[in-house]
Amino acid sequence: MMRSELDAAGIHDPRLRAAYERCRELNARHGRTFYLATRLLAPSQRPAVHALYGFARLADDILDDFDxxxxxxxxxxxxxxxxxxxxxxxxxxDDPVLSAVIDTSRTYGIRAELFAAFLDSMRMDLTVTDYADRVALDRYVHGSAEVIGLQLLPILGTVGTEERAAPYAAALGKAFQLTNFLRDVDEDLSRGRIYLPADELAAHGVDRELLMWCHHHRRTEPRVRNALAAQHDRTRQVYRFAQAGVPRLAPRSRPCVATALTLYSEILDRIEDSDYAVFCHRATVGTARRLQVASAGLVHAWWARTTRTGEPVTGAA
Known part of the structure; x- marks a missing residue:
């Protein structure tokens, strides 16, 4: 399957083909929901998206390895x-992931400053463990998530200019990241980090000490529950803004992005359904639901590529 995608993308050098295959393997192993959504892209788009995922994973592993x-x-x-x-x-x-992402950045003209901003935020994780307010957190999120959406834009394609689509792409990256912060509160505490604005937590009587109490006792104290619900509502607002940008993407890319948006936003549903019990289990969207949403997206993707762009559907599944 990867061979047909590499052929469609015009990647023929054996070394590069092996590099892109490595990125695809990383995506399939570690980013299940994201990887499922990439199956809805045209074959020619997939290798570049896998390369961007691989690079982000490479940096993340440096930071979060428990060694x-x-x-x-x-x-x-x-x-x-x-x-x-x-x-x-x-x-x-000799790192294959670097070879693939550098080739992708050159092929699609992805701006170097987007990668620089990403690495700047990764460096913050080495020393910053708390964020005093929304402004401080947004500074981190810009590099850790918003720029990922902006990196993807040249690959996805847009209707109209990239500049007009950019705020929505950035917002979608932000929405995904904020969802991770809510889902992974407990895991982040085990690394000594809190990705929630301290002043907004304080408005509900929550501080690091109380969050650590929840972490150790595997339960959500009522004040923490209220604070997480407020963060949940803010994240929903970001999703609503991001969703308005889907029509600004090239038709063949919309089913992929819409599917990813739906599945990731449903993680918020699972968090809410659990009454914010994020300290005793990790919220996930079940396999059956993921396949249901992806199947509907596959139909839309097939239709978009055959009737609007004329691109063959070889390797679409």
């Missing part, structure tokens, strides 16, 4: 090495 021998200084060194190799063009790296 106790990886000190903050060593993690910083590895992250700096990754940045240097990327901006050097990967000429001195």
């Amino acid at each position: 106790p021998e990886l000190t903050p200084a060593l993690r910083a060194e590895r992250l700096q090495c990754l940045a240097a190799q990327f901006f050097d063009g990967g000429d001195h790296s």
